[in-house]
Amino acid sequence: MERDALMRCGVAREELLEAVTGRIPPDRRQALLAHLATCAECRQLAGEFEETVGLLRAAPDPQPPEGFWPAFMLRVEAQTGSRPPLGTRLRRLLHTPAGLVPAAATAAAVLVFALSTTLLRPALPPVAPSPAAQVAPYVTDAVRSLLPHLDEALQIWESGLGAVEVEPLLEPPPPAP
Amino acid sequence: MDQEDAALVAAFKRGEESAFTALVIKYRETVYRIARRMVANHEDGADIAQEVFIRAHRALPRFDGRSHLRTWLYRITVNLCLDHQERRSRRTWVDLEELSLEAPPQAGPAAQVEAEMTRQAVARAVAALPPRQRAMVTLRLYQDLAYGEIAAICGCSEGTVKATMFAALRKLRVALVEQWSETR
Numbered sequence: 001m002e003r004d005a006l007m008r009c010g011v012a013r014e015e016l017l018e019a020v021t022g023r024i025p026p027d028r029r030q031a032l033l034a035h036l037a038t039c040a041e042c043r044q045l046a047g048e049f050e051e052t053v054g055l056l057r058a059a060p061d062p063q064p065p066e067g068f069w070p071a072f073m074l075r076v077e078a079q080t081g082s083r084p085p086l087g088t089r090l091r092r093l094l095h096t097p098a099g100l101v102p103a104a105a106t107a108a109a110v111l112v113f114a115l116s117t118t119l120l121r122p123a124l125p126p127v128a129p130s131p132a133a134q135v136a137p138y139v140t141d142a143v144r145s146l147l148p149h150l151d152e153a154l155q156i157w158e159s160g161l162g163a164v165e166v167e168p169l170l171e172p173p174p175p176a177p
Numbered sequence: 178m179d180q181e182d183a184a185l186v187a188a189f190k191r192g193e194e195s196a197f198t199a200l201v202i203k204y205r206e207t208v209y210r211i212a213r214r215m216v217a218n219h220e221d222g223a224d225i226a227q228e229v230f231i232r233a234h235r236a237l238p239r240f241d242g243r244s245h246l247r248t249w250l251y252r253i254t255v256n257l258c259l260d261h262q263e264r265r266s267r268r269t270w271v272d273l274e275e276l277s278l279e280a281p282p283q284a285g286p287a288a289q290v291e292a293e294m295t296r297q298a299v300a301r302a303v304a305a306l307p308p309r310q311r312a313m314v315t316l317r318l319y320q321d322l323a324y325g326e327i328a329a330i331c332g333c334s335e336g337t338v339k340a341t342m343f344a345a346l347r348k349l350r351v352a353l354v355e356q357w358s359e360t361r
Contacts, residue, residue, distance in 0.1 A: 021317050052350045056318050059299040062213040075227055076201055080234040
């Protein structure tokens with residue numbers, strides 16, 4: 001008798017799983033309800049499962065961000081080589097989300113401007129380097145020879161002895177008479 | 178196999194690439210949703226959905242039509258998601274952390290706040306399931322697939338799917354009750 005009751009619970013729980021997560025025919029549903037009316041344990045389980053599945057199904061479907069699918073199709077086509085005809089691609093372009101149109105227009109304008117300034121500009125004569133640029137490599141030596149204090153400080157700094165006390169670069173002004 | 182799918186597969190095998198595009202358009206959203214629910218973030222879900230169709234394109238000439246095209250595509254999806262979880266086994270923890278860092282809803286009408294709390298609680302509970310349990314829950318509760326089809330997708334018996342679903346629902350129940358008691 002007890003064995004029969006256990007078996008019935010096992011069958012009922014399998015039916016319960018079907019009923020709660022999907023649907024079962026009316027005759028099987030009636031049999032399940034009849035079992036639940038007599039079995040408190042299965043009845044409690046049915047309530048718990050129903051509530052859990054209800055909560056899980058109440059969560060909305062995940063949605064990709066706007067404009068995801070056209071980009072997705074382009075990526076799949078690029079990877080599989082199934083590039084659609086030009087007409088289809090133009091139609092897709094026209095269906096680009098409105099939010100992307102200003103960005104695309106700005107990018108196109110920048111591209112046109114960049115091309116017009118680089119390709120259509122008349123060739124300029126070659127420019128000779130400025131005198132300052134020509135003497136730049138020699139400035140350091142010139143400055144070093146003119147300012148011995150600076151030269152000494154640089155030598156200390158280059159040798160990693162920056163912590164050594166260094167004389168001030170400028171002589172202190174002579175005391176007023 | 179679904180007649181429309183059979184016609185599209187036959188056209189693809191004859192060399193009509195547009196038939197493949199039509200199949201992608203037909204199944205892309207479902208494939209994305211399954212992947213998205215299994216890996217719990219958009220970027221990985223999108224990458225997996227893309228990979229599903231790249232692999233399908235490669236293997237479709239050899240597709241013999243013994244199973245539904247849908248079942249075949251979902252099997253590729255689930256396998257890629259399981260591989261992804263395997264490769265990045267610590268990722269689940271990252272996802273759980275990301276989910277727990279989501280700002281609790283505080284503004285808006287009470288019903289909206291309640292719905293957002295439910296969504297976050299469910300997302301955390303589902304993300305905490307082992308990957309195969311997560312796959313079965315996703316396919317059953319969100320795609321309404323029969324246990325037999327889920328068994329074909331997951332490569333196991335129908336009995337195993339039912340037993341796994343039973344265990345998964347119990348775990349989800351415990352996780353949701355814990356979260357509820359923490360927030361109230």
